[in-house]
Amino acid sequence: AQKITQTQPGMFVQEKEAVTLDCTYDTSDPSYGLFWYKQPSSGEMIFLIYQGSYDQQNATEGRYSLNFQKARKSANLVISASQLGDSAMYFCAMREITSGTYKYIFGTGTRLKVLA
Amino acid sequence: DGGITQSPKYLFRKEGQNVTLSCEQNLNHDAMYWYRQDPGQGLRLIYYSQIVNDFQKGDIAEGYSVSREKKESFPLTVTSAQKNPTAFYLCASGHRGLKNIQYFGAGTRLSVL
Numbered sequence: 562a563q564k565i566t567q568t569q570p571g572m573f574v575q576e577k578e579a580v581t582l583d584c585t586y587d588t589s590d591p592s593y594g595l596f597w598y599k600q601p602s603s604g605e606m607i608f609l610i611y612q613g614s615y616d617q618q619n620a621t622e623g624r625y626s627l628n629f630q631k632a633r634k635s636a637n638l639v640i641s642a643s644q645l646g647d648s649a650m651y652f653c654a655m656r657e658i659t660s661g662t663y664k665y666i667f668g669t670g671t672r673l674k675v676l677a
Numbered sequence: 678d679g680g681i682t683q684s685p686k687y688l689f690r691k692e693g694q695n696v697t698l699s700c701e702q703n704l705n706h707d708a709m710y711w712y713r714q715d716p717g718q719g720l721r722l723i724y725y726s727q728i729v730n731d732f733q734k735g736d737i738a739e740g741y742s743v744s745r746e747k748k749e750s751f752p753l754t755v756t757s758a759q760k761n762p763t764a765f766y767l768c769a770s771g772h773r774g775l776k777n778i779q780y781f782g783a784g785t786r787l788s789v790l
Contacts, residue, residue, distance in 0.1 A: 594776065603783070604765060604767075604783060605781055605783045605784060606781035608779070608781075613776060652719060652720070662727055663708070664735075665710070665720075665722065667712075667719040667720040669719045670718075
């Protein structure tokens with residue numbers, strides 16, 4: 562079974578509007594972390610935002626916020642006031658502990674296109 | 678500048694040849710990781726290392742080998758046993774700990790001649 566599911570292969574958003582990228586996860590580990598990364602066409606992975614499983618409040622980093630719904634096992638990324646430079650692939654990832662070591666699992670990504 | 682350096686940016690492999698991808702970090706991170714990315718796919722873990730002189734296989738280790746002789750360096754060798762090596766390879770590093778954010782290099786694109 563998929564541990565990280567991103568159901569939107571592609572999304573469009575108008576410049577200056579907000580967009581939500583979906584991510585659901587599956588883990589039995591009570592202590593885990595959730596991450597979002599941006600991958601522009603150049604290829605590098607850029608860290609955007611982190612949410613710990615015990616964090617009480619939703620994480621925010623500038624225009625990025627993470628809508629964390631623990632009971633539903635979802636960790637959606639919200640980008641406010643979209644800019645043309647936000648066009649990229651976005652990956653949701655989960656860190657869990659397996660046999661005493663941290664491992665990351667990535668989703669298949671969502672390609673976001675911001676329209677002028 | 679602190680960061681993760683991968684080289685080369687582009688690499689070509691001939692049939693039966695082993696090639697080595699370099700990954701160096703000056704962030705003083707304990708953990709280092711190698712991922713493979715195929716077109717339209719997410720990242721798959723090849724190998725990871727939590728400390729010097731120790732590393733573990735990830736989900737797709739067959740046909741690859743690594744070493745971790747120095748904290749700063751984690752080279753990946755794509756051996757001739759890897760029959761489908763064409764992909765984008767990303768190296769990452771991070772601290773060990775609860776908020777273990779991984780930071781990535783710019784990647785190496787490997788193609789077969």
